[in-house]
Amino acid sequence: MRKILLLLLIHLTASCYAQPFQLAPPRLIYSSAFFKDSITIRMEFSQPGASIHYTTDGSEPGNNSPVYKEPLVINKNTVLKVISAGAGFLPSETVKASFIKEGIAARQIAYSRPHEVYAQSAPAILMDNKGGMPDFRNGQWLGYTGDTAALTIRLHKKQKVKQVLIDFLQDENSWIFLPEQVLVWYYDDGKKAFIPAGKKTFTHEAAAPRQCVPFTIALDIAVPVDHLKITAIPLQQIPAWHAGKGSRAWLFIDEIKVY
């Protein structure tokens, strides 16, 4: 039995030697990852015999997942995962894109001064429903290095707030990392002070692919509020596995939502 298995293994290894080519993933085409009511997403992959498969429930797409035929209309927060497959090739890796719906409308989102190269001029840049593309040069991202990003959110009226979403960029080849820590406070009119409402500490143990990371923090706020404060601390020391070991990382933010 052992011998037969060994022979079979040798045969299979030989036939595996000429690895087939892998397909590249499809191209996703959309105006922005952020939207008010709904958004239309087109997908493109022009390779005879190959098709695009996708999921919107967070599961990994495969040959049995729906085949893309016409533009997809999305009207709620959705993680889209897509592959190309077929035509005698290995299927592509999965590409992932998150689509984020408008939450509680903010009156203003103010921010501390970013690095001059990545300080965009539009004051509403963090609430304009534009961006969500993993391209740090596209004019949508605020970039910080070393200094803490301090953000203040003013709502139109006092209301119950359950969570905030911050869209970060992860592009480690360009030294752009997720933050070291994010802290959220709300302003208590009675106490005339900011009260801690949420906190998240990030780890950076292994390399991640380039992607947008729309990160949600659940808030512990019992009373209606109209004033929130967020501080995002950039990673102060790039970890040892990266070429920039020990240096300060960049922190990039392009949109904030309140729910």
Added chain:
Amino acid sequence: MNRRHFIQQTSLAASLWCAPAILKKLAPDDIILGHNNKRYRIQTQWSQANAHANPVNDCHEMVQDSNGRIILLTNETKNNVLIYDKNGKLLETWGHEYPGAHGLTLFNENGRDVLFICDNNRHQVIKTDLKGNVLLTLNYPVETGAYANAEEYIPTETAIAPNGDIYVADGYGKDFIIQYDSRGKYIRHFGGRGNEPKHLSNAHGICIDNRDKDNPCLVVSSRIQNAFKRYTFDGKYINTISLPGAWVCRPVIKGDYLYTAVLQSQSRIDLQSGFVLILDKNYRVISNIGGNLPDYTNNIPGELYQTIKVFKYPHDVCIDDEENMYIAQWNSGQAYPYKLLPV
């Protein structure tokens, strides 16, 4: 069960499990790549060079000499130049002094083949014979008045006009095209950066396009703009050939066609998303090796992108006298060139 035993068992199980799936797939040399009348089969193991004795780093450019030999330029200083026969047998190597070896152009000068090497690190263009003897060295172009020092000048490519004039593309420097006579005397410069159509951004490659005998021209890559730009031999801008999505390295003319390696897809930067384009006499894409064949609207192609991961970062195309194609790649794990045979 100890750990080693466990791994053996699981890898065997995995092999058995994946067997049917693999048998249904096509091996690389079974696949026909490209479109229309430009379709190829690939040989990924073309080079017979021994990787220990004759290693390569980035394989930047390739040309064929008058004797049919295929010449490869790499920035590996153990052997900057590797000379093959068409079957991939390594015939000869030379060169240890070109750490930034990047551009390789062959010109037949009164019956004798000469090479022009652009060295990014040395900030120089070096003309040699086929044995590597230096015939001429061009330093940074002080005459232009545009350069404060040699470091600002990072030449990537040359093209030699029929009269022997040398055009140097400063593709990693200031994006000027600098024109010299055959002896290396400065004539003029043009291109450079800016917002007008005549300007260039990453002028990575240049060639002489003599397919229209009455109107020969220069074709220059403006790689970050995903385009070629055409100029007269005296530097007057003619027009732009837009190739959206394609980081075109250098144009190569052979017969009626223009071939170009595309380093990567604009839609997947830094992700080994290159392919190889073939354009007809009207500069329309008629075949894409490893990518899509675009539709045209108002003479502009739709977005070009990689569809099959045949290449990582293709950097140059060489077409031999039998219409075989050779592809040199940048930053692709010290991979030797691939050969593609027309079908």
